[in-house]
Amino acid sequence: xxxxxxxxxxxxxxxxxxxxxxxxxxxxxxxxxxxxxxxxxxxxxxxxxxxxxxxxxxxxxxxxxxxxxxxxxxxxxxxxxxxxxxxxxxxxxxxxxxxxxxxxxxxxxxxxxxxxxxxxxxxxxxxxxxxxxxxxxxxxxxxxxxxxxxxxxxxxxxxxxxxxxxxxxxxxxxxxxxxxxxxxxxxxxxxxxxxxxxxxxxxxxxxxxxxxxxxxxxxxxxxxxxxxxxxxxxxxxxxxxxxxxxxxxxxxxxxxxxxxxxxxxxxxxxxxxxxxxxxxxxxxxxxxxxxxxxxxxxxxxxxxxxxxxxxxxxxxxxxxxxxxxxxxxxxxxxxxxxxxxxxxxxxxxxxxxxxxxxxxxxxxxxxxxxxxxxxxxxxxxxxxxxxxxxxxxxxxxxxxxxxxxxxxxxxxxxxxxxxxxxxxxxxxxxxxxxxxxxxxxxxxxxxxxxxxxxxxxxxxxxxxxxxxxxxxxxxxxxxxxxxxxxxxxxxxxxxxxxxxxxxxxxxxxxxxxxxxxxxxxxxxxxxxxxxx
Numbered sequence: 001x002x003x004x005x006x007x008x009x010x011x012x013x014x015x016x017x018x019x020x021x022x023x024x025x026x027x028x029x030x031x032x033x034x035x036x037x038x039x040x041x042x043x044x045x046x047x048x049x050x051x052x053x054x055x056x057x058x059x060x061x062x063x064x065x066x067x068x069x070x071x072x073x074x075x076x077x078x079x080x081x082x083x084x085x086x087x088x089x090x091x092x093x094x095x096x097x098x099x100x101x102x103x104x105x106x107x108x109x110x111x112x113x114x115x116x117x118x119x120x121x122x123x124x125x126x127x128x129x130x131x132x133x134x135x136x137x138x139x140x141x142x143x144x145x146x147x148x149x150x151x152x153x154x155x156x157x158x159x160x161x162x163x164x165x166x167x168x169x170x171x172x173x174x175x176x177x178x179x180x181x182x183x184x185x186x187x188x189x190x191x192x193x194x195x196x197x198x199x200x201x202x203x204x205x206x207x208x209x210x211x212x213x214x215x216x217x218x219x220x221x222x223x224x225x226x227x228x229x230x231x232x233x234x235x236x237x238x239x240x241x242x243x244x245x246x247x248x249x250x251x252x253x254x255x256x257x258x259x260x261x262x263x264x265x266x267x268x269x270x271x272x273x274x275x276x277x278x279x280x281x282x283x284x285x286x287x288x289x290x291x292x293x294x295x296x297x298x299x300x301x302x303x304x305x306x307x308x309x310x311x312x313x314x315x316x317x318x319x320x321x322x323x324x325x326x327x328x329x330x331x332x333x334x335x336x337x338x339x340x341x342x343x344x345x346x347x348x349x350x351x352x353x354x355x356x357x358x359x360x361x362x363x364x365x366x367x368x369x370x371x372x373x374x375x376x377x378x379x380x381x382x383x384x385x386x387x388x389x390x391x392x393x394x395x396x397x398x399x400x401x402x403x404x405x406x407x408x409x410x411x412x413x414x415x416x417x418x419x420x421x422x423x424x425x426x427x428x429x430x431x432x433x434x435x436x437x438x439x440x441x442x443x444x445x446x447x448x449x450x451x452x453x454x455x456x457x458x459x460x461x462x463x464x465x466x467x468x469x470x471x472x473x474x475x476x477x478x479x480x481x482x483x484x485x486x487x488x489x490x491x492x493x494x495x496x497x498x499x500x501x502x503x504x505x506x507x508x509x510x511x512x513x514x515x516x517x518x519x520x521x522x523x524x525x526x527x528x529x530x531x532x
Contacts, residue, residue: 026144030156032198036100037137038160039191040130043072043107045168049319050181057181060116063240070236071120072127073425077228079131081418082221082274084139084411086132092140092410093205095132100199102129104192111185134161135413142401142409143206151343151398155336158393162386166303166322166329173319206406220266220274227259231422235429239436276411279404287517288400289416293423294511295359295392298504301427302363302385303328305435309497310378313371313490327379331386332393339394347520348395355391356512362388363505367498371490402521431500438496439489446488 047054047068055065079086087095106126113119138157145153175183234252241249267273280286303325310321342351362385369377397416404412 026141026149026153028198028202029144030141030153032195032201032203033096033133033137033140034156034160035191035195035198036096036103036133037157038164039188039195040103040133041161041164042168042171043126043130043188044076045165046172046184047072049169049173049322050176050184053176053181054116054119058113058116058119064116066236067116067120068123070233072123073236074229074232075124075127076131077232077418077421078225079128080135080421081224081414083132083135083414084276084408085274087136087139087410091205092136093199093203096136096140096199096203097196099129099132099136100192100196102126103133104188104196107185107188107192111182132414135417136410138397138413138417139409140203142413143406149344151340151348151394154343154394154397155340155390158390158397159333159336162332162389162393163329166326166332169322170319170326173322177319215272217266217270217272217274220263220270223259223263223266224274227256227263230256230259232425235425238429239433243433275415276408277415279408279412279415282403284403284518285400285412285416287514288396289419291511291514292396292400292416293419294507295396296420296423297427297430298359298508299385299389299427300424301431302366302501302504304428305431305497305500306366306378306382308432308435309369309493313493314373324375324378325382327382328386328389331383332389333386335387335390336394339390342391343395343398348398349515349518349520351391352395352399352515353512355388355395356508358388359385359392360505360508363501363508366501367505369494369497369501371494396515398521399515399518402519431504434500435493435496438499439493442492442495443489446492447485450484450488 051065051068052062054060054068055062058065083095090098103126106122106129109122110119110126113122141153141157171187172184175181175187230252234249234256238249243249244253264277267275267277280289306325307321310316310324316324339351339355362381365381365384368381400416401409401412
């Protein structure tokens with residue numbers, strides 16, 4: 001009996017040691033911050049498909065409902081670049097706990113909001129609380145793994161960063177259709193509770209994270225709020241307001257330019273900046289961050305273009321359009337482990353070039369789109385593009401952060417994610433505008449070549465009049481011409497779409513020379529390397 005008791009005690013001690021080892025290792029720490037980050041990234045897109053339901057439920061117009069998105073992105077964009085300063089001021093663990101608890105509570109408040117005004121207010125709180133989760137999760141994951149495993153660390157982080165925004169519209173549409181739009185926010189509650197428990201239990205502040213006694217740079221914060229808010233509102237409302245033909249957009253553009261110049265000047269000259277821009281003095285970080293901004297521009301721009309094409313030209317409902325685009329997330333999820341392995345064995349710059357070439361090839365495949373494509377014709381180019389993103393994101397983030405000292409990692413990841421988000425926002429706005437304007441140009445060109453005496457035109461009009469014959473000869477003639485013009489518009493938009501894919505594919509290739517400004521991380525070293 002004594003022997004059995006000793007054996008059982010030995011087994012219990014072994015289990016205890018394994019649990020302790022797991023807790024001290026990177027995996028539970030990674031799970032803690034990744035849950036919070038995934039939840040926050042999901043909320044950047046999950047609400048987008050529910051706006052019409054939100055507007056109807058809260059007696060608001062569709063335009064007013066879009067402020068539920070804009071307000072979140074503005075608050076989020078303001079907090080992201082100062083997350084490193086906030087972590088030093090409050091402590092990283094404290095900030096993560098405050099942010100995750102605040103985000104979860106704000107999600108509950110959004111779910112029970114009785115009016116549009118309160119929903120927008122709670123979305124501001126939600127965005128502000130979630131702003132620090134992206135950069136701090138990246139910093140924590142990088143520091144949790146040794147140098148030789150940074151490829152694995154960034155594969156895990158990038159998987160969440162890419163997959164969450166892709167899954168968001170599908171999940172949001174499913175919840176709205178099967179329950180109510182309020183569940184788009186309630187879904188965050190269990191995830192938030194688990195994340196808070198894991199952060200509180202397993203995360204510890206490193207010794208170099210100390211509560212800062214430096215004064216608050218109020219001018220830096222004020223100018224940051226001005227330019228980020230002006231830029232985000234300008235990007236969200238520009239197409240709706242016809243861009244610079246609108247006085248409102250011109251005022252926002254001036255506020256953005258003046259606020260940005262004032263902020264940069266302030267942060268470069270003050271003793272205690274809220275965002276230390278001197279980190280851009282390191283060529284690998286500056287080049288890597290610029291490349292990431294352009295990659296985000298292309299990725300989000302192409303995704304919004306495909307979404308518009310599926311819904312307006314092929315007639316896909318928003319949820320089905322999201323499902324058709326899940327191939328990108330699937331490709332990214334499958335390629336991340338491969339990219340991690342390749343980065344640990346080969347020069348990350350070579351892996352990046354392979355990813356860029358594959359990324360550009362995906363646009364070549366997208367250029368083969370037409371108005372008669374089926375599901376699998378959409379699936380495979382998206383899958384190739386998602387697979388290429390794993391080979392782009394993982395080596396790029398490893399190269400960008402390779403020479404950042406640990407004590408500056410929070411600041412660096414904040415600025416990195418700020419430019420990544422700005423690149424994506426600019427890409428969405430510019431590509432959507434290009435699609436509209438190029439579609440109008442090609443419509444004019446096609447209409448100019450349609451003459452009423454053309455045999456082909458007469459044949460199409462005759463067939464269309466036959467379809468509308470039951471409406472009477474006069475009305476059938478009008479409906480036939482309207483239908484013909486609709487066909488022309490569809491073809492013109494399709495041509496514009498192919499031209500945009502062509503431009504994006506070429507733009508991607510221009511990133512290859514920029515990667516030469518980065519350096520290959522030394523092998524066999526753990527931790528983060530300080531600059532020389």
